[in-house]
Amino acid sequence: MxxxxxxxxxxxxxxxxxxxxxxxxxxxxxxxxxxxxxxxxxxxxxxxxxxxxxxxxxxxxxxxxxxxxxxxxxxxxxxxxxxxxxxxGVTGRLRLGSFPTAGVRLVPPALSAFAESHPRAQIQLEEGEPEELVAALGDGDLDVALVYEYGLSPRPWPDGLTHHRLLTEDLVLLRARDSGLSAQLPHLSRARWITSREGTDGARSTVRLCAAAGFEAAVAFRSNNYDVVRELVSAGLGVAVVPALGHAPKDSIEATRLTQRSAHRTVLALHRSENSNPLLTPLLASLRRAVPVDEPFLHPHGRD
Amino acid sequence: MxxxxxxxxxxxxxxxxxxxxxxxxxxxxxxxxxxxxxxxxxxxxxxxxxxxxxxxxxxxxxxxxxxxxxxxxxxxxxxxxxxxxxxxGVTGRLRLGSFPTAGVRLVPPALSAFAESHPRAQIQLEEGEPEELVAALGDGDLDVALVYEYGLSPRPWPDGLTHHRLLTEDLVLLRARDSGLSAQLPHLSRARWITSREGTDGARSTVRLCAAAGFEAAVAFRSNNYDVVRELVSAGLGVAVVPALGHAPKDSIEATRLTQRSAHRTVLALHRSENSNPLLTPLLASLRRAVPVDEPFLHPHGRD
DNA sequence: GCACCAGGGCAAGAGATACTTACGCTACTG
DNA sequence: CAGTAGCGTAAGTATCTCTTGCCCTGGTGC
Structure with missing residues (x-):
């Protein structure tokens, strides 16, 4: 040669x-x-x-x-x-996975900030539930995963992953505004409940909160789409407990923060500790900056 | 790097x-x-x-x-x-210079043969008189030069040049067919003469041949273009001595070989001895093969 | 549980590469 | 005709690069 x-x-x-x-x-x-x-x-x-x-x-x-x-x-x-x-890191590729709600609420503002400083970088987006995303991280198919963790069911994250807590959301009780229902869990034992799909942390969380309040929740409707959940609540079909990111203020809905210990969800960014993608650090910074401040029920975390 | x-x-x-x-x-x-x-x-x-x-x-x-x-x-x-x-030598470039007559008579058939065996090679053609071509060879602006050398005025080729004799042409006396003029030089002392331009080997050659025959040629017309010379002869304006390559059989012209010693011209290909262009050898071979055989007044040389 | 093995990193040594120095040759220059 | 500039070659040296040998780790088979 x-x-x-x-x-x-x-x-x-x-x-x-x-x-x-x-x-x-x-x-x-x-x-x-x-x-x-x-x-x-x-x-x-x-x-x-x-x-x-x-x-x-x-x-x-x-x-x-x-x-x-x-x-x-x-x-x-x-x-x-x-x-x-x-x-x-001027250029390069980074694959970012997130659960759907964060994909709508956090990722777009984070990326618009990120694109300012890294106009030529390519970000590939994936959506999925935390378990899938973590598996993808392990396989090297993903650089960063946005996942959540309910206070009531902490996850055993695999070794080798670094986690960055981005924010903690309160869990919020949603009722139709003129339903006449109480904002106190113990008084809602007869209510019809709306939760995420069976087997999800969200559904499990609601069930446990009700159990802790002394009753078994009667789940009538299930949807993983919080927009749908809100519409159902709004239509008076039941009450729901959703994390703050799943809640959008609406006239027809009354939202009340649950005061129980562990009635919260944490959103964190995960990546393999050895991942050396130069875009990783700036992207994490953008994500952190994209966390809304001064929004009810939402509590940003500082760098950890 | x-x-x-x-x-x-x-x-x-x-x-x-x-x-x-x-x-x-x-x-x-x-x-x-x-x-x-x-x-x-x-x-x-x-x-x-x-x-x-x-x-x-x-x-x-x-x-x-x-x-x-x-x-x-x-x-x-x-x-x-x-x-x-x-x-x-499949590809490459070679610059070939030749005097005009050879450019018309020898180069095209040589190149058509050459292009068969080297379809992707590039040949750049130049035209010029031997002195210019030899100078260009020396400057490295030319790889091969086709030049001529009159028997009566051999050239002192510079050192470092390799020469390949391609053919020897007889010098031919051209007369209008019904001019009634003799084919013997000594009897043409009163004729009007047509030669190449003053200072050229061709003109010098004619003058010397006539001098050897005992008279001074009266040159009436000069042209370096043998087509023009033939037309002038054809029109009965005079007689001319041209090398065989400059002659094309024509009904209105009678052509006679001059029998004097040294009444010939040699065409040779020159190149700098150190020139290592891989196309050089095949091109020389093509030139040699392009020399017409069985043509009157033309005598091909073998490899020398 | 333990020996074994495969995969990778590290250190040292051997071999190849690539550069410099030194010298010879040739032709131009004053 | 000596001096010099430019290139080639030979020899020495420095650097680079590959191999060898050994260690460490974690998975595998008995």
């Missing part, structure tokens, strides 16, 4: 028409240039220069090889540039 | 997902691969692999660098291919 350095030397020699001058230009000895050219001639089988007693004469082949070599040298230059950009 | 070999190794490691396998594929030791990758990481400032106890995990940066490296490797591969073509 031809060596790029030899091509550079060749070009310098062709340009200057002299090994001695090329050597000076490149910081070599004339002898070094002579040897490099000899090696190049031997390797290519071309005669690149005609030697005369007092100088050299570049062959047509030398000119041609110089031109052809430009392509290689240009590609190498480009590569260097790209590498520099990759290393500094 | 990043080393192409490192890029190859990187790609092998990414492809196989293991330094050990990459090493086997490339004929290295696992340690060599490890060191190459370390060097690459140090040079780029990127983390290319996450090391685990029992294997490695290519980083996004590694994948990206591999893709980017393809450009460089492809350019290098192309270059190798081009070099091989240049070295074998």
């Amino acid at each position: 031809l060596k790029p350095l030899h091509l550079l030397t060749l070009k310098a020699a062709v340009r200057s028409g002299s090994f001695a001058i090329a050597a000076r230009d490149l910081g070599y000895t004339a002898s070094a240039v002579s040897q490099q050219i000899s090696a190049l001639e031997k390797e290519t089988g071309l005669v690149l220069f005609e030697r005369e007693a007092h100088g050299i004469r570049p062959t047509a082949a030398a000119h041609r090889l110089g031109e052809l070599g430009d392509r290689v040298l240009a590609a190498l230059g480009d590569l260097d540039q790209h590498v520099r950009e990759l290393a500094t | 990043l080393k192409p070999l490192h890029l190859l190794t990187l790609k092998a490691a990414v492809r196989s997902g293991s330094f050990a396998i990459a090493a086997r594929d490339l004929g290295y030791t696992a340690s060599a691969v490890s060191q190459q990758i370390s060097a690459l990481e140090k040079e780029t400032g990127l983390v290319l692999f996450e090391r685990e106890a029992h294997g490695i995990r290519p980083t996004a940066a590694a994948h990206r660098l591999g893709e980017l490296g393809d450009r460089v490797l492809a350019a290098l591969g192309d270059l190798d291919q081009h070099v091989r073509e240049l070295a074998t």
Whole structure:
């Protein structure tokens, strides 16, 4: 394989028409240039220069090889540039997964801030529930995962993952505004309940809160889509406990923070500890800055 | 500057997902691969692999660098291919100069044969008189020069030039068919003469032949274009002595070979002896094959 | 549970590369 | 005709790069 350095030397020699001058230009000895050219001639089988007693004469082949070599040298230059950009995080790719609610509430503002500072970076988005995302992290299919953790059912995150707590949401009781229902859990034992789908942490959380209040929740409707849940509540079909991010203020709905211990959900960003993606740190910063402040029921975390 | 070999190794490691396998594929030791990758990481400032106890995990940066490296490797591969073509003479450039008559009579058939065997080679054509062409050869602006040499005025070709005699032309006396003029020089002392322009070997040659025949030629018309000369002869405006290549059989003209010693012109191909253009030899062969055989007044030379 | 093995990192040594120094040769220059 | 500039070659040296040998880790088989 031809060596790029030899091509550079060749070009310098062709340009200057002299090994001695090329050597000076490149910081070599004339002898070094002579040897490099000899090696190049031997390797290519071309005669690149005609030697005369007092100088050299570049062959047509030398000119041609110089031109052809430009392509290689240009590609190498480009590569260097790209590498520099990759290393500094100016460019690059990062795969971000999040659970649906965060995908709507947190990710877009975070990315709009991120895109300001890293206009040429590529972010690939995935949606999924925490278990899937964590599995994807482990497989290396994801760089960062936005997941949640209910106070009542803490997760055993696998080893090797670094977690950054972004915010804590209160769990909020939603009632139709004129339903006449109490805001106190113990008084809602006869109410119809609306929860996330069976087996989810959200549903489990509601059930446990009710159990702690002394009754078994009668779950009538299940949906993982908080927009749907709110509509159901609004229509007077039941009450629900949702995390603050799942709640959007609405005239027809009364929202009340639950005061029970552990009645909260934490949103955190996970990544494999060894992940060295240069975009990782700036993205985490953007996520943190995207957490709304001064919003009811939402409590941002500082850097941890 | 990043080393192409490192890029190859990187790609092998990414492809196989293991330094050990990459090493086997490339004929290295696992340690060599490890060191190459370390060097690459140090040079780029990127983390290319996450090391685990029992294997490695290519980083996004590694994948990206591999893709980017393809450009460089492809350019290098192309270059190798081009070099091989240049070295074998499949491709390449050659500059051929010739005097006008040969440009018309010899070069086209030679090139059509040459193009058969070297379809991708580029031949650049120049026209000029022998002195200019020889100067261009010396300056390296020309690879091959087709020149002529009159028997009566041999040229002192500069040193360092190799000459290949292609053919010898008889000098031919042209008369209008019904002019009633003799074919013997001594009887043409009163005729009007047509020659090439003053100072040319052609004109000098005619003048000397006439002088040897005992008279001074009365030159009435001069043209370097043999087509014009023939028209003038045809119109009965005078007689001319032209080399065989400058003669095309014509009903209205009678052509007679001059029998004097030295009444001939030699056409030869010159090139600098050190010229190593791989196209040189095949082009000379084509030129030699393009010399007409069995044409009156024309005598091809064998290889000399 | 324990020996074994595969994969990778590290250190040291050997071999190859690449550069410098020194010298010889040739042709231009004053 | 000596001096000099330019290139080539040979020898020495420094640097780079690969191999060898050993350690560490974690998975596997008995």
